[in-house]
Amino acid sequence: MTGQLLIAIAVLAAGTFAFRFAGPSLRTRMQVPERVRKLSVIGAAVLLSAVVATNALMDGHSFAGYAKPLGVAVAGVLAWRKAPFLVVVVSAALVTALLRLAGLP
Template identity: 85%
Template sequence: MTVPLLIAIAVLAAGTFAFRFAGPLLRAKIRVPDRVQKLMGIAAAVLLTAVVATNALAEGHSFAGYARPLGVAVAGVLAWRKAPFLVVVVSAAAVTALLRLAGVP
């Protein structure tokens, strides 16, 4: 590894540690309004949904095909129905694999 890369890694590690360490220290001093806390929770869900949608629908710069989005949809329904995590993951993988085996792109 080059020296600038090692310096960048060290700076990012120190920054991450500082953010993690500052949370408990500042918790008693800073009051975040309830509305902001609620919006931050919603923002986390929206961000996760955007990441899932992007990875489910696109492969590089093109459409990923129908098998992957259908597998993700099955996982979404099972997660919504509160199925165990292992069942959700295995079912999504099985649906995607079976559809690809059947010739669905």
């Protein structure tokens, strides 16, 4: 099992290196259409939103309760208002902890 894991890690590392190397080396040889650029930006935002929503609303296979999504919502508002990263993280954790302390699941 450990041998397979090491092989998988090595393959992923090689693939990551290949993609990182291909970007700068192919930049002048390949033109990406403007529509593909726009769609890739939108796709990245949609993927990030889906990850945030999944992690905020679910805890394993069940609903996470109301404290966790409210903490994430506070973080979202503070990030939107361009608060410092540390303030965003600490505020979200504090809101979630206080709501759980108050008995909100």
